Amino acid sequence: MAALAVRRADFLMTLAYATDLATGHTRDFALRSCVLAMRLAETAGLDEQMRRSVYHQALLRHVGCNADTHLLAAAFGNEIALHQDYALIDRGNIAEIRAMFARALTRTFPTMSPAEVDNAVAEARTVTVPVLAGCCEVAQMIAGRIGLSLEACENLGQPYERWDGLGLPLGLKGDAVRLPVRIVALAQDAVVLTEHHGFEEMIAIITKRSGSAYDPELANFFLAHAERLMVGIDGPVDRETILALEPLPHAVLGEDACEEAYLAIADMIDMRMPFTFGHSRAVAELAHAAGKHMGLPASDMRDVRWAGYTHDIGELAVPVATWMRAGALTQRETDEARLHPYHGERALASMGGEGKEVAALVLRHHEHLDGSGYHRYARGNDLSPAARVLAAAEAFQTAREARPHRAGLSDAAAAAKLRGAVKEGKLCAEAVEAVLTCAGQPARRATAERLAGLTPREIEVLRLIAAGHTAKEAARLLEIAPKTADNHIQNLYSKIGVTTRAGAALYALERGLVQQGIHAA
């Protein structure tokens, strides 16, 4: 195989697409705000290093948004709708914040009395502040894994900070909020406000928030040039435009760095819900092993592994609250869920070269040989051996994982289910047998030296909290005192260098510590 060379910006665009889905933004929102932020940086005459920081901040500002999403969904319901509201309000205005939470609560819990809504709104901060802290920590960890500079990572720790010190979670004020962070916050608000209220109203709102949400000097500069800066900003943005905006030198990833970038995407997807922890890694490893068993060419195995890491990226378009509900989905929810391979293909297809092959596999991961799969009802002649092995690996792994509406099957029962699907003409017999033969292979496991000197007990506690258990639940499951569990958590946080549960969960995912059978749901 020829040596691989992929622009890192391609991975940033895929992550930007994914975060647009997860936060309910419109198509290409992050790309459009990147164009605007870079125009602003260029017009202000910022140097190359500062423009690079703006570029990274614009594309990845919300990349940590999947941290602790299940907590948001449990408290406020549809977290995507909450994100949409959050993007529009003045996030330093208590009345607007309270109104946003009240809307979410009445939408989700229609039988709640006004007094109950008031109480829940008063408690909202205790849920959201730790979640936002987790989002910031996770964003920094993901950016580090795709090789961004320390400065870019640190900027991603400030996405929700404001000029007036009323931002979260740190309450940084004035220049302590870094310039690229201030530029991107203003640019993203300008794009979203224009979409919802039109240009004139956007100008009025930015003017009103100058000096509170935004650095007044920056806001004045933007307002003075707004008409020119905003030209065409509501239109689609193509890959070439974003590639051309990256300041020199352009970052290019070789095969190993691509592998790590795809893994970072897998973890970003899987950490959204406790019951999908480790799902994408497991599918990828199983599909890769089965592909090898079947004698697929090396390039196909690489594609199938990378498609395994990313196959469910399109699921981010569906609210966590929907996936977490124990009951049946409505027809509309089912239709939305069945479109996730489409969104997945779109997220990856814009990548040049290898990305197209990966996207083609992602698009087909729920298709069946007899045309009974989804969402394109493809048939056998449209399903390559690589597509068949990915579909078989995905079906086996999903069958043995628990979901809120059903228990996970034993390996034997999952194998019987897949062989039944072969008999019905849905799955490929050779691919299924290869997957089942390989299913006993151990997943990647962490070695002791990669685990920052954690004790066996601390590793047990880490696995449990990564799977969504609270400290109290971990104490009960391990039959230790809650205070002892707390001590273990504090010790392990400081050893692995994180400060939030979400950060610890991502650390556990990265090192293959999440196993089936310990999921919280």
Ligand SMILES: [Fe+2]
């Ligand atoms: Fe999946």
Ligand SMILES: [Fe+2]
């Ligand atoms: Fe899927």
